Amino acid sequence: MTIFFPKFFSQKPGELSKVISRISLSRNIEGIPFPNRATSIWIEDLKQRIRNLYQKFFAPKKYQWVQLDTVPNNVLQRFYYQNLIPREVLEDPSNRYLIYSNYKGILINYLDHLQIFSVTTGLDLNRIYQDVNKLDNIIEKNIDYAFSEEWGFLTSHVNKVGTGMDLSVTIHLPALSLLYGENRFIQWMTDKNLQVKNFRGEDGVIGHIYHFSNLHSLGVSEWQIISDLKKFGCTLSKWEKQVREALKNNPPRSRELEETVMIKGRQLYRSSHFSLKDIFDFLSVWALAWQCGIFSPRKGLKLLEVRQILQKIWGNDSSLKQECLNILRFFRVISGEELYDV
Amino acid sequence: MIMKCELCNDKIASIVFFVLDKEEKIEKKLYLCEFCANTVPVSCLVTNQNQKPLHLKKFSLPKETDKNTSRLSCSYCLTSAKDFLESGLLGCAHCYGTFQELIRDFIIDKQPELIHRGKVPVRLFRRKKIKRDIDQMKQTYQRCLEEENYEQASGVVRRLKKLESYLR
Numbered sequence: 277m278t279i280f281f282p283k284f285f286s287q288k289p290g291e292l293s294k295v296i297s298r299i300s301l302s303r304n305i306e307g308i309p310f311p312n313r314a315t316s317i318w319i320e321d322l323k324q325r326i327r328n329l330y331q332k333f334f335a336p337k338k339y340q341w342v343q344l345d346t347v348p349n350n351v352l353q354r355f356y357y358q359n360l361i362p363r364e365v366l367e368d369p370s371n372r373y374l375i376y377s378n379y380k381g382i383l384i385n386y387l388d389h390l391q392i393f394s395v396t397t398g399l400d401l402n403r404i405y406q407d408v409n410k411l412d413n414i415i416e417k418n419i420d421y422a423f424s425e426e427w428g429f430l431t432s433h434v435n436k437v438g439t440g441m442d443l444s445v446t447i448h449l450p451a452l453s454l455l456y457g458e459n460r461f462i463q464w465m466t467d468k469n470l471q472v473k474n475f476r477g478e479d480g481v482i483g484h485i486y487h488f489s490n491l492h493s494l495g496v497s498e499w500q501i502i503s504d505l506k507k508f509g510c511t512l513s514k515w516e517k518q519v520r521e522a523l524k525n526n527p528p529r530s531r532e533l534e535e536t537v538m539i540k541g542r543q544l545y546r547s548s549h550f551s552l553k554d555i556f557d558f559l560s561v562w563a564l565a566w567q568c569g570i571f572s573p574r575k576g577l578k579l580l581e582v583r584q585i586l587q588k589i590w591g592n593d594s595s596l597k598q599e600c601l602n603i604l605r606f607f608r609v610i611s612g613e614e615l616y617d618v
Numbered sequence: 619m620i621m622k623c624e625l626c627n628d629k630i631a632s633i634v635f636f637v638l639d640k641e642e643k644i645e646k647k648l649y650l651c652e653f654c655a656n657t658v659p660v661s662c663l664v665t666n667q668n669q670k671p672l673h674l675k676k677f678s679l680p681k682e683t684d685k686n687t688s689r690l691s692c693s694y695c696l697t698s699a700k701d702f703l704e705s706g707l708l709g710c711a712h713c714y715g716t717f718q719e720l721i722r723d724f725i726i727d728k729q730p731e732l733i734h735r736g737k738v739p740v741r742l743f744r745r746k747k748i749k750r751d752i753d754q755m756k757q758t759y760q761r762c763l764e765e766e767n768y769e770q771a772s773g774v775v776r777r778l779k780k781l782e783s784y785l786r
């Protein structure tokens with residue numbers, strides 16, 4: 277714990293939490309059934325074709341080839357926390373492969389034959405699209421994709437047909453959530469034709485972290501999706517900053533937030549039953565109060581108390597501990613591995 | 619505040635459906651309209667981490683499909699219409715031809731248009747361009763006929779034949 281302790285509060289107050297953007301293009305190869313219907317012979321064929329392509333084009337560029345069911349669980353978890361693989365692949369890595377270099381790469385045999393992806397911190401969506409587009413062009417020159425002029429790129433899930441693009445932005449919006457209420461905020465985002473999930477890919481928001489992605493993929497171009505989401509993400513960041521400023525400059529509101537943090541923290545410490553939402557909502561408001569400079573670790577709910585609460589929560593559950601640390605890293609409350617711009 | 623139904627996303631929600639976890643704490647709330655609350659089976663609304671998310675569950679909602687459609691199956695990957703309706707997943711590229719009508723019904727409200735407007739693979743881009751040129755040529759040919767400019771029309775026909783030969 278002595279190592280963990282100084283890592284806390286590595287950030288200067290006033291900074292916002294991380295914003296993580298991920299772009300993925302779903303592609304299937306012509307003539308091969310989609311992964312949900314492909315037999316082991318087809319999967320072997322798919323693997324061989326992509327492996328040949330990897331050796332010819334990607335290996336010289338220092339991309340790594342990983343057979344996901346042969347790597348240790350801690351490596352898989354690292355891939356998951358780096359947003360390289362989704363939760364479903366972490367839980368079932370069999371017959372799945374990953375080609376990656378830094379934060380871009382290709383996931384093979386997940387929902388579609390290929391998921392070409394790139395991840396970054398911030399909202400530089402144009403750059404990450406260029407990254408995936410380059411990879412897509414290399415593959416397309418050598419392998420025929422399942423494509424129809426009417427439907428576009430054919431995907432196993434009809435909701436992604438067309439561009440096959442899934443562009444998601446993960447953003448921490450505690451101030452806006454407290455101001456408008458989570459449900460109202462989710463409804464508003466849904467009305468803007470966005471799909472809202474939590475960072476675990478489930479319905480309902482936890483820790484005031486919104487993971488929103490494009491709902492439309494047919495009838496719109498890739499650049500239109502990018503421009504709409506970028507504009508939306510920037511607007512949200514701006515509003516969050518404005519609400520935080522207002523919160524900081526309004527003493528009764530600041531006190532209210534400070535009390536909320538203390539009440540939530542103590543409830544969590546005393547309670548024997550708590551959900552993941554309870555934990556992450558507490559960490560979220562605690563991070564907000566601290567980031568706004570309202571709630572210093574020397575005052576009220578002290579650092580030591582937070583540490584005790586966290587220790588009690590995760591107990592011997594190492595995966596919960598990992599999730600909590602990951603969230604604190606996302607809030608930039610503890611230092612850790614940062615996504616760097618490629 | 620007016621909430622829309624989370625299932626049909628159309629009518630105004632008037633019923634709140636609470637999903638409780640093992641400790642009887644509220645895991646999530648679902649805002650439903652009267653129609654969805656009466657027609658959707660409860661099992662479709664309850665999801666946990668190991669189950670499919672709600673948007674996939676929507677595919678298993680009772681839907682009025684005629685008998686011929688529900689008997690359809692893809693001759694290439696053997697995916698049946700029932701499989702598709704239950705999971706929302708297609709088995710291969712040929713399924714798009716087989717279940718064309720069903721797919722249209724599913725995505726007509728979800729997508730702005732039912733025609734691809736994005737990137738096109740290079741091998742098809744040329745083909746698409748030729749088709750566009752042919753359409754333009756046909757319009758020019760019609761205009762020439764209307765203007766009784768037969769000399770230019772014959773030239774257009776020659777170019778049209780040449781372009782059409784590229785597509786074969």
